[in-house]
Amino acid sequence: xxxxxxxxxxLLALAVCVFPGYWLCLSLRPVEVxxxxxxxxxxxxxxxxxxxxxxxxxKWWLKNKDxxxxxxxxxxPSSSGYFTVIFWNFGEGYKEEGxxxxxxxxxxxxxxxxIEKDAVFSVDKSRNFGTxxxxxDGDNYRLGQNGDIIKVGSD
Numbered sequence: 001x002x003x004x005x006x007x008x009x010x011l012l013a014l015a016v017c018v019f020p021g022y023w024l025c026l027s028l029r030p031v032e033v034x035x036x037x038x039x040x041x042x043x044x045x046x047x048x049x050x051x052x053x054x055x056x057x058x059k060w061w062l063k064n065k066d067x068x069x070x071x072x073x074x075x076x077p078s079s080s081g082y083f084t085v086i087f088w089n090f091g092e093g094y095k096e097e098g099x100x101x102x103x104x105x106x107x108x109x110x111x112x113x114x115i116e117k118d119a120v121f122s123v124d125k126s127r128n129f130g131t132x133x134x135x136x137d138g139d140n141y142r143l144g145q146n147g148d149i150i151k152v153g154s155d
Contacts, residue, residue, distance in 0.1 A: 031060060034090045036072040037105045041083045043074040044105070046090040050120050054138040057087075057121045058149055061133070065123075075125070082126050089118040 032048040045068070051057045068074050068085075075083035088103065094112045097104050102114035122134045131143040132152070142150045 031064075033068075033072075036068075036074055037107055038074065038076060039107075041076055041078040043072075043076060043083070043085045044103070045072075045074070045085060045087045046115065047087050047120070048090050050087060050089065054133075054135040054141065055149070057135055058133050058141060061121070061123055075123070077125065080127060083124070085123045086119055087121040088115060089120050091116050091118055 031050055034046040034048060036046070037044040051060050065075075075085050077083040093115075094108075095102060095114050095116070096111050097114050101117060103117050104114040106113075119136045121136065123131065124134070125131045129142065130145075133141040133143070133149075135141075140152045142152050144150050
């Protein structure tokens with residue numbers, strides 16, 4: 001009986017060490033921007049290794065928005081200043097449209113121009129709401145006038 005208890009404690013201790021280490025490795029991988037597709041004031045960014053947490057996603061955007069503007073010319077606001085940038089998990093890559101509900105990009109003139117619909121994050125800016133963030137597996141946030149991130153609820 002004592003050996004079983006020690007084995008169980010050792011197994012739990014190992015799990016307590018391994019799980020946070022694995023999570024740390026996942027969170028330290030750099031975000032990879034695979035492609036950007038533009039549709040007027042809506043931009044679709046295909047990514048790998050996007051941050052897992054809501055705050056990680058928002059902080060990544062705030063840190064990288066100038067680079068995205070310089071490199072890909074996004075966001076591309078309308079004349080009223082409105083824009084939407086949606087980040088999609090690139091997953092297994094481009095696929096044909098097929099019989100599934102996939103997101104396809106008309107700016108690609110080949111048949112393999114669709115991805116699985118797996119949105120992970122979006123940034124919107126409008127006159128009424130300012131800059132808002134949506135973490136599709138989390139909550140919604142707003143950028144306050146003094147730069148604070150304000151949680152506004154979830155769907």
